[in-house]
Amino acid sequence: MKLKFGVAALVVGAALFAEAAHAQSSVQLYGLLDAFVGYKKPMNGQSSVIAGNGGMTAPYFGLRGTEDLGGGTKVVFDLEGYFNIQTGAMGRTGFPHDGLFSRNAYVGVTGRYGTATAGLIPPLLWFSTITFNPFFNSFVFSPIVLQSYVGVNGQGVFGNAGEWWNSVYYASPSYNGLVGRAMYSFGNEPGHLGQNKWSGQASYNNGGFATSVVYQQIKYSLNAGDLGTVLPGLTTQSVVNLGVSYDMNFLKLYGQYQHIRDAISTGDVGIDTGQIGFAVPVGVGRILGSDAYSKSSGHSSVYRNTWALSYDYPLSKRTDVYAAVLSDRASRMSTGTTIGGGLRTQF
Numbered sequence: 001m002k003l004k005f006g007v008a009a010l011v012v013g014a015a016l017f018a019e020a021a022h023a024q025s026s027v028q029l030y031g032l033l034d035a036f037v038g039y040k041k042p043m044n045g046q047s048s049v050i051a052g053n054g055g056m057t058a059p060y061f062g063l064r065g066t067e068d069l070g071g072g073t074k075v076v077f078d079l080e081g082y083f084n085i086q087t088g089a090m091g092r093t094g095f096p097h098d099g100l101f102s103r104n105a106y107v108g109v110t111g112r113y114g115t116a117t118a119g120l121i122p123p124l125l126w127f128s129t130i131t132f133n134p135f136f137n138s139f140v141f142s143p144i145v146l147q148s149y150v151g152v153n154g155q156g157v158f159g160n161a162g163e164w165w166n167s168v169y170y171a172s173p174s175y176n177g178l179v180g181r182a183m184y185s186f187g188n189e190p191g192h193l194g195q196n197k198w199s200g201q202a203s204y205n206n207g208g209f210a211t212s213v214v215y216q217q218i219k220y221s222l223n224a225g226d227l228g229t230v231l232p233g234l235t236t237q238s239v240v241n242l243g244v245s246y247d248m249n250f251l252k253l254y255g256q257y258q259h260i261r262d263a264i265s266t267g268d269v270g271i272d273t274g275q276i277g278f279a280v281p282v283g284v285g286r287i288l289g290s291d292a293y294s295k296s297s298g299h300s301s302v303y304r305n306t307w308a309l310s311y312d313y314p315l316s317k318r319t320d321v322y323a324a325v326l327s328d329r330a331s332r333m334s335t336g337t338t339i340g341g342g343l344r345t346q347f
Contacts, residue, residue, distance in 0.1 A: 024067065036342025041338075123185075128214045131245070184197070269298045302331035306326065
């Protein structure tokens with residue numbers, strides 16, 4: 001009888017331990033699919049009717065998890081990869097360096113003193129760029145994303161679009177909505193100890209008001225010593241970005257100012273970019289609008305002006321349909337136009 005009782009107690013104890021362990025850790029599979037059809041004429045390109053990939057958001061899937069170590073401290077990890085919904089191929093359209101987990105691939109610790117992670121991590125400038133514009137991270141319809149990360153005439157932000165390899169990251173706890181962040185990316189190449197990328201950010205979010213200031217400096221794009229292959233003569237790029245948004249419920253306003261300084265052996269170039277945007281609720285859906293303008297100075301004198309309008313209608317909490325139009329003009333180039341409509345769903 002005592003043996004049977006002991007076995008039963010052991011089984012119950014094991015079940016309770018397993019339940020507690022399950023409660024202390026979690027793993028989540030998630031993702032997003034976005035496909036659209038439309039008309040596209042790139043600047044200086046030929047027009048075509050297309051079945052597009054990721055009109056509003058590049059499709060991705062992810063696996064994230066946490067383990068509770070006790071005392072408010074947790075281990076966190078995230079693995080996210082892009083894929084093309086038209087072909088099933090890994091990566092984003094037009095980004096040949098995308099790997100299996102090219103959106104996020106990091107592990108770290110979070111607790112009362114903040115969060116520290118290491119791995120492949122999106123840079124702070126990217127987060128500020130997508131947060132303070134109504135089209136978020138769209139590489140098809142967001143004017144500020146296109147001007148920053150799909151530059152023409154030598155304009156744009158280098159250092160890879162959306163992620164930094166070999167990175168370490170820290171975010172402070174929130175103090176009444178104020179958060180500080182810092183990030184460094186190693187070149188991982190012998191003889192290139194000075195070839196680095198680093199960034200710092202201060203952000204504030206309280207009620208309907210949010211703002212962010214980011215500084216970023218890079219001495220390489222993907223691999224140490226490669227800036228000269230990205231833009232001939234380029235040795236260092238520095239970027240300052242100020243973003244702000246204000247939500248009044250009946251109207252949300254967005255604004256950004258960005259200054260890029262390219263240190264080039266043949267003559268430095270400065271690029272000033274301004275972006276304004278809005279989101280207006282109309283019925284259940286929203287009208288989105290944004291305009292961005294960039295002007296180069298110094299050893300270059302070119303401009304770019306991009307605007308977009310969209311209507312986004314939610315079918316449920318996870319699924320929406322949208323229609324959008326974008327116009328893109330730049331020095332020495334014919335006007336580009338994109339018109340399309342799509343379906344986006346999350347899981």
